Amino acid sequence: QVQFVESGGGLVQPGGSLRLSCAASETISESIFRFYTMGWYRQAPGKQRELVTTITGGGITNYVNSVKGRFTISRDNAKNTVYLQMNSLKPEDTAIYYCNRNSGATLLSRPLGSWGRGTQVTVSS
DSSP states (O other), rough: OOEEEEEEEEOTTTTOOOOEEEEEOOOHHHHHHHOEEEEEEOOOOOSOOOEEEOOOTOOEEEOOGGGGGTTTEEEEEEGEEEEEEEEEOOGGGOEEEEEESOOOTTTTBBBBBBBOOOOOOOOOO
């Protein structure tokens, strides 16, 4: 089962930006990866992990209301990589961010793979 490795997190001030990356731990053929719907999740301290955004193989996206207009998910199928551009960051965005293959494109869909280590995003002045 392919795992995904997240990177790009860090400490940023409110209003700042970060770009997260999610890469497959082993090579997947582009013809297969492009069929994967992928999702970015986050887990804040003391809270359950939540699905933040999804992207289908064809590039259709969905976002939870709290990040609409601030976060942008994208993908490069040739590189087996999914990105999350986060702008206008707020302290409430502080969480560990994970990516996973998803069962569908809606925000009710579920993760299909095992979890990686995630990448910590801290928004603080």
